[in-house]
Amino acid sequence: MAVVYPEILTDLGEHLAEKLEERGLEPEKASDLAFTVTEFLRRYWGGQEVYIPKAEHLEQASRDQRIYDHFLAGWTFIQLNREYNLTEQRLRQIIRAARLSRRQKTVQPFLPIGLDPAS
Numbered sequence: 001m002a003v004v005y006p007e008i009l010t011d012l013g014e015h016l017a018e019k020l021e022e023r024g025l026e027p028e029k030a031s032d033l034a035f036t037v038t039e040f041l042r043r044y045w046g047g048q049e050v051y052i053p054k055a056e057h058l059e060q061a062s063r064d065q066r067i068y069d070h071f072l073a074g075w076t077f078i079q080l081n082r083e084y085n086l087t088e089q090r091l092r093q094i095i096r097a098a099r100l101s102r103r104q105k106t107v108q109p110f111l112p113i114g115l116d117p118a119s
Contacts, residue, residue, distance in 0.1 A: 012038050017034035018030075020034060063084065
């Protein structure tokens, strides 16, 4: 009886090999490395139910940072709208949140005179 490699692992290996080739690895080496990684994952997490989050919030945070950087570089709301396909209202919300976040990171909390922050 022939052993059939699980479809999800085959798909994972094919995608890994494709990405490795895009990064300049020769097809044979890309395929070999993709299989090695796929096998590592199978052996390490095999038999477990693994949830892989989409991490959309990471992509959105990255986009929002780019919007803020472009705004600081002098882009207009019209330019930002064309680039990111967001309303001016939403762009203003993103910029306001980025400003607030930056302020919170740079402003030291108020300490009464004579209080040692190291204690």
